Amino acid sequence: MPHEQASDRLIIANCSGFFGDRFSAMKEMVEGGEIHVLTGDYLAELTMALLFKSRRKDPSQGYAGTFLKQMEQVMGTCLDRGIRVVANAGGLNPKGLCAALEALARELGLSPVIACIEGDDLMPNLAGLQKGGEEFIHLDRGTALSEGRVFPITANAYLGGWGVAEALGQGADIVIGGRLADAALVSGPSAWHFGWKRNDWDALAGAVAAGHIIECGTQATGGNYSHFEEIPSWKKMGFPLAIMEADGSSVITKHRGTGGLVSVGTVTAQLLYEIESPAYLNPDVTARFDTLQIQAAGKDQVRLSGCKGTPPPATAKVCINTLGGYRNSVSVLLTGLDLDEKARIVTEMLFTSLGGRERFASVETQLLRSGHASPHRMEEAMSLLRITVRDPDEKKVGRAFTAKVVELALSSIPGFNLTAPPAPAVPEIIHWPTLIDKGNLCEAVHINHQTLLIDPIQGNGAGTLQPDNPQSPALQLSDPVALPFGRLFATRSGDKGGNANLGVWAKTPEAFHFLEEALTPARLKELLPDLAPYPIDRWTLPNLKAVNFYIRGLLGDGVAASSRIDAQAKTLGEYLRCQTIEVPTSLIKSVKT
Numbered sequence: 001m002p003h004e005q006a007s008d009r010l011i012i013a014n015c016s017g018f019f020g021d022r023f024s025a026m027k028e029m030v031e032g033g034e035i036h037v038l039t040g041d042y043l044a045e046l047t048m049a050l051l052f053k054s055r056r057k058d059p060s061q062g063y064a065g066t067f068l069k070q071m072e073q074v075m076g077t078c079l080d081r082g083i084r085v086v087a088n089a090g091g092l093n094p095k096g097l098c099a100a101l102e103a104l105a106r107e108l109g110l111s112p113v114i115a116c117i118e119g120d121d122l123m124p125n126l127a128g129l130q131k132g133g134e135e136f137i138h139l140d141r142g143t144a145l146s147e148g149r150v151f152p153i154t155a156n157a158y159l160g161g162w163g164v165a166e167a168l169g170q171g172a173d174i175v176i177g178g179r180l181a182d183a184a185l186v187s188g189p190s191a192w193h194f195g196w197k198r199n200d201w202d203a204l205a206g207a208v209a210a211g212h213i214i215e216c217g218t219q220a221t222g223g224n225y226s227h228f229e230e231i232p233s234w235k236k237m238g239f240p241l242a243i244m245e246a247d248g249s250s251v252i253t254k255h256r257g258t259g260g261l262v263s264v265g266t267v268t269a270q271l272l273y274e275i276e277s278p279a280y281l282n283p284d285v286t287a288r289f290d291t292l293q294i295q296a297a298g299k300d301q302v303r304l305s306g307c308k309g310t311p312p313p314a315t316a317k318v319c320i321n322t323l324g325g326y327r328n329s330v331s332v333l334l335t336g337l338d339l340d341e342k343a344r345i346v347t348e349m350l351f352t353s354l355g356g357r358e359r360f361a362s363v364e365t366q367l368l369r370s371g372h373a374s375p376h377r378m379e380e381a382m383s384l385l386r387i388t389v390r391d392p393d394e395k396k397v398g399r400a401f402t403a404k405v406v407e408l409a410l411s412s413i414p415g416f417n418l419t420a421p422p423a424p425a426v427p428e429i430i431h432w433p434t435l436i437d438k439g440n441l442c443e444a445v446h447i448n449h450q451t452l453l454i455d456p457i458q459g460n461g462a463g464t465l466q467p468d469n470p471q472s473p474a475l476q477l478s479d480p481v482a483l484p485f486g487r488l489f490a491t492r493s494g495d496k497g498g499n500a501n502l503g504v505w506a507k508t509p510e511a512f513h514f515l516e517e518a519l520t521p522a523r524l525k526e527l528l529p530d531l532a533p534y535p536i537d538r539w540t541l542p543n544l545k546a547v548n549f550y551i552r553g554l555l556g557d558g559v560a561a562s563s564r565i566d567a568q569a570k571t572l573g574e575y576l577r578c579q580t581i582e583v584p585t586s587l588i589k590s591v592k593t
Helices: 025-031 045-057 065-081 094-108 123-131 162-169 184-194 201-214 264-271 339-353 399-406 509-518 521-527 572-577 585-592
Strands: 010-014 037-040 084-087 114-118 151-157 174-177 240-244 250-254 279-281 286-288 293-298 301-305 308-310 315-335 362-368 382-391 426-437 443-447 450-454 480-484 489-496 499-506 536-541 546-551 580-584
Touching: 010 184, 010 201, 025 037, 025 065, 037 065, 037 184, 045 151, 045 315, 045 426, 065 084, 065 094, 084 162, 084 184, 094 114, 094 174, 114 162, 123 151, 151 426, 162 174, 162 184, 162 443, 162 450, 184 201, 184 240, 201 240, 201 250, 201 264, 201 279, 201 286, 201 301, 201 308, 264 293, 264 301, 264 489, 264 499, 315 339, 315 399, 339 362, 339 382, 339 399, 480 585, 489 572, 499 509, 499 572, 509 546, 509 580, 509 585, 521 536, 580 585
Parallel strands: 010 037, 037 084, 084 174, 114 174
Antiparallel strands: 010 240, 114 443, 151 315, 240 250, 250 301, 279 286, 286 308, 293 301, 315 382, 315 426, 362 382, 443 450, 480 580, 489 499, 499 546, 536 546
16 A cells, blocks of 8 residues: 555665664664655674574574664654654564564653564474475575585575565554565665555666665765765765655765765665676566666765666575584784794694694684885784684684694794684584575564565566676787776675675776776686686676676685685775776876866
8 A cells, every 4th residue: 555645755764784883873864854764774694693692592682682772762753753664673583673662662652553574584494394395505505405514593584575565554653574685675665655566677676776775874875985085074974865756766865964975986886785697686576787877966966767677586585594613713923034934833833732633624724914025113014824723513613722822822933922812712603595485485564463464576587697707808908007906996895695796887988898898707816816716707787887796605604604804805896906907098098087
């Protein structure tokens, strides 16, 4: 049921990009200007594992507690102004958060209508689903969950926006879900407000594009932005707004007087964040980001239009977190000369005292060279030796491991020192990305003492677009000049389970033409040699003057299990931007003009 007084626009605000984002943002968005719907994304793949720990300690928990505290500040104002609130802060316990919100409302003397969306949590029936034929095949490895030798602790399917639309249509003031797809926080309210049908593919695709842009908070308003020199102010970075229109078009902006920037660049960067192919899969629609038109529409305003949509896949994405044993790491400072020999001595002494490397399920050593040849400060002479051990036996990688590291303090290399005191072993949470047939989902909206079932959107099973993956050409450059890659191109990178994406975009058509020809997967591996072992696919988005790379396996078993310093691949783009490349002089002139 559409909004009875539906206008030609719907202003949707975001106040959270992750569990732990700026606490004051919710109040700032409510009080900073006109909004109609307040949304917040609190869930990442790792967050579900963290919420599992909190619920194991206290069964009443398992949700994003900060959301409850934030709502204490704004619940009354939202009710007075008719601002609807939609969030996935319910995590693993949406009913628990709803109960806490109801108790809070009573304390405040308020009576909001609160809706709870369930059906994403598959753990109660995971074994039954497997018996019924759901194998939960790992998307990257092709292995069935039953053959993975892992112990599932959470299993959540991504739900779309139609449950949100139903809840709002039933009069909900606050809608709480568990693993609602990030973009559903925008597509659901938009579908409700404008009365969209389930097959209004283009309108839904436009809303998904807007939702993808604002879901990560200030990353759309200048945060984590390559051209950070363009940001006029870093004080109180404004969170993003999407002003939605009836056909799915939108204007991305922020409240006046806030810091940050909304530009074609900041919006482009966020569109390229954590995607695989330009066919962006959502439970309700497949949004074709390669059809989206982006135009500046005024100060801190960017208009999105023309996004084409097609039916969604027949399956829903599922995030399963599993326990895969235990892990511990130590970091040893190596200073000055003979780094390789020092690293060899420390490693050999340590594992000799431990009884050999073979005692552990796996051992990983990394020599991270950062020392200068002629340092002018002591810190400039230091490099880092990281040693990581994994094993199903927690005791092996706990104190028994770290005690032997400490014993080396006075008996090994000159300058031996640790960056931090030894830490206990931690459970290794392995991300298991998989799919489930939508027919095996049971989404339900609980509101006003009734339960409403939501039928999934049936799709045709279409997958992502095939990558273009061109061969590296032998470019003949006239009058070439060498400069850092980032002087001409911007990037945005992030994690997708055990994989990483790296979006690269240009400001001018000339620069994009060079980018499209020159930066192939093979050339990327030449510029970043440590990517050489990993399969890389590339997709081209001419409408964004961009290419997107998908590096498979870079992050191993996901953020919580990766031993990389940057386990979320956030720095991958800036790593590329500091590499030296040769470009024609004419290209530099075209960018400057």
